[in-house]
Structure formats: C-alpha cells, structure tokens
Amino acid sequence: xxxxxxxxxxxxxxxxxxxxxxxxxxxxxxxxxxxxxxxxxxxxxxxxxxxxxxxxxxxxxxxxxxxxxxxxxxxxxxxxx
Amino acid sequence: xxxxxxxxxxxxxxxxxxxxxxxxxxxxxxxxxxxxxxxxxxxxxxxxxxxxxxxxxxxxxxxxxxxxxxxxxxxxxxxxxxxxxxxxxxxxxxxxxxxxxxxxxxxxxxxxxxxxxxxxxxxxxxxxxxxxxxxxxxxxxxxxxxxxxxxxxxxxxxxxxxxxxxxxxxxxxxxxxxxxxxxxxxxxxxxxxxxxxxxxxxxxxxxxxxxxxxxxxxxxxxxxxxxxxxxxxxxxxxxxxxxxxxxxxxxxxxxxxxxxxxxxxxxxxxxxx
Numbered sequence: 504x505x506x507x508x509x510x511x512x513x514x515x516x517x518x519x520x521x522x523x524x525x526x527x528x529x530x531x532x533x534x535x536x537x538x539x540x541x542x543x544x545x546x547x548x549x550x551x552x553x554x555x556x557x558x559x560x561x562x563x564x565x566x567x568x569x570x571x572x573x574x575x576x577x578x579x580x581x582x583x584x
Numbered sequence: 585x586x587x588x589x590x591x592x593x594x595x596x597x598x599x600x601x602x603x604x605x606x607x608x609x610x611x612x613x614x615x616x617x618x619x620x621x622x623x624x625x626x627x628x629x630x631x632x633x634x635x636x637x638x639x640x641x642x643x644x645x646x647x648x649x650x651x652x653x654x655x656x657x658x659x660x661x662x663x664x665x666x667x668x669x670x671x672x673x674x675x676x677x678x679x680x681x682x683x684x685x686x687x688x689x690x691x692x693x694x695x696x697x698x699x700x701x702x703x704x705x706x707x708x709x710x711x712x713x714x715x716x717x718x719x720x721x722x723x724x725x726x727x728x729x730x731x732x733x734x735x736x737x738x739x740x741x742x743x744x745x746x747x748x749x750x751x752x753x754x755x756x757x758x759x760x761x762x763x764x765x766x767x768x769x770x771x772x773x774x775x776x777x778x779x780x781x782x783x784x785x786x787x788x789x790x791x792x793x794x795x796x797x798x799x800x801x802x803x804x805x806x807x808x809x810x811x812x813x814x815x816x817x818x819x820x821x822x823x824x825x826x827x828x829x830x831x832x833x834x835x836x837x838x839x840x841x842x843x844x845x846x847x848x849x850x851x852x853x854x855x856x857x
Binding site: 511512513515516549550553555557560561562564576578579580581582583584 | 623625626627628712713714715716717720737738739740741743744745758762763764767768769772773774775776779781786812814823824825826827828830832
C-alpha cells in the first residue's frame, strides 16, 4: 500500500524534500514506516527517533496501523526563538 | 466597580472598544492582565510589541542577553543605538514609549531551576520565545506545575511551530512532553545561529503568540489548545495537526515520573543536577 510521508523542518532540510510516497506491506503500522525510512535513510536514523508523528493530521503513537492512502507527517522539535 | 478610562485611553484603545467581542470590558481585562514573555528576541519582539500596543497592563520580559548586530535583522524591538545594551532594558524602552499604560517588568536573568517558579508565579499567561531546548522544557514543566497557560512557538529557517498548552485544564490539554518527551540529543536540531532564519518567520509566529494570549485573556475565539500550527514561509502554507494527551506522557500522563523541575545541560542536553 502507498503512504504519503510529509517531512517538516530539520528533517525536510536534511532530506532535501518535503514529501514522498512510500510503499509498505498491508497491516503495517507507523512504527513500520519509521523502520522502513531508517533503512532507506540510515544517516538520519537519530532524527527519525526524535519526531512527533501525525497520521492524517492527527497526533498518533507509533503502534497505530496505517492504510493505503494515509498521510504521515514527521515533525521534529524546533527550539529557535 | 467599573473601570475608569482616561480620555486618552478611550482614544488609544478605540479600535478595541468598538469591537463587540472586546468592548470596554475586554479592554479592562487586558489592562488588568499580566503576561510573561520568555526571550526578547525573534519571537519576543513582535509578541511584546503587540501585547503592549493592546494594553496588557503588566508585561514581564525574561532575557539575560545584550543586543547584538546579528539580532537587528529580525528583533524589531531593538535598534542600532541599543547594541550592547541588555535586551530587557532595550525592550522596556521601546514598549514604554509605545504605551505608557504598560508596567514592564524586566527580568535581566537566565531562567534556571532555582528561579523559574518565582518568576512565573505572578503572571496569568506565559509566552515561550526562548531559543534552546533546556529552557523550553523547564518553562513547560514550571507552567504545568503552576497551572499557567503556555503559548509555545519555535522557529527555524523558513518554518514556525505554534501551540497553546492550557494547564488550567490539564484533563483536556496535551503538554509539551506529550509531543516531545525529552530534549533531542545535542546537534540533532540546529539553532537559528547555525541554520539561519528568515526574519519575518519570527514576526509571524510571535504575532500569532500575542494573538493567542489576547484570546486567552479576553476569552474569545478559539486558542490553539490541542492543535499544532505549522507555518511554511516559502509556500505560505499553514498546516494544523490535532494533538492529544499521551497517556504515557512522563509529565501529564497516567503514571507521571516527572514531579520536579529538571535542569538539562545547555551544551549536551543531559540532565544537570
């Protein structure tokens, strides 16, 4: 199934893109998505552990299941003021 | 007892008084309110400016830094003649000139475990415009323990984040640690000094912080409680993410482990005892 991933802030800057489609097997969770991204982008593994997760514009925990067409946003913390 | 406005105040606040949602009663609430702003920088400058203009009667500012040339690209409370001056003093001068109704309390000190509760306790609303994670977590926890609403914004490059934590209503409102349970490892998230910032992003987000504070004080509209606003200046896009309390949150969850203030090290974000 296809999941749309949105990257914000420092994550967007590190990857050089603000979104992409990721293929996941059926019955995957948000955590599975993170694992897939860590494999794809091993250099930002730490960053992927420090993000807030939002599924279809709602905060969720890692074990939440995803379905085809869902959008997952990865939102890193920002401290600038 | 009804508030006695002077003739000058009636003129000064006329655009508020005409608004049915504000009126004389609302202006009185503003003049009687006390708002604390942490940081007189990129976020603090616009926030403080608009709070003072609106007639918030008592405004506290916390900042231990002095005005630097690199600030002037965005920190519009200050100016070239103030370089080298403590930021809280510079801010106080600007705000008092704009609106002499405002009592500006300058806290020329660094926030730490030993002073944060004392500083925050007498204010009605706190705005976080600080520039580092240890301070953000400390201010968050202090506001939580003192039941103070906290309007939290953060900026970097072309992006801003904003939400309001209403700690007067802990049953409903998520907290900062629901989103980010602890500071990220050092070096993971760059600062504005390292990565830069388009000045207007501070202006936009700081003004939105002031908007949140005004809504809370006037009890009008809908504050961003339970919502995270993300702004992208390049696309001029606003995204809103719905937040929820995290049952496993270390501060406000069902089994909280944080019951005392934590001082994280500024350099390493390790816990400092």
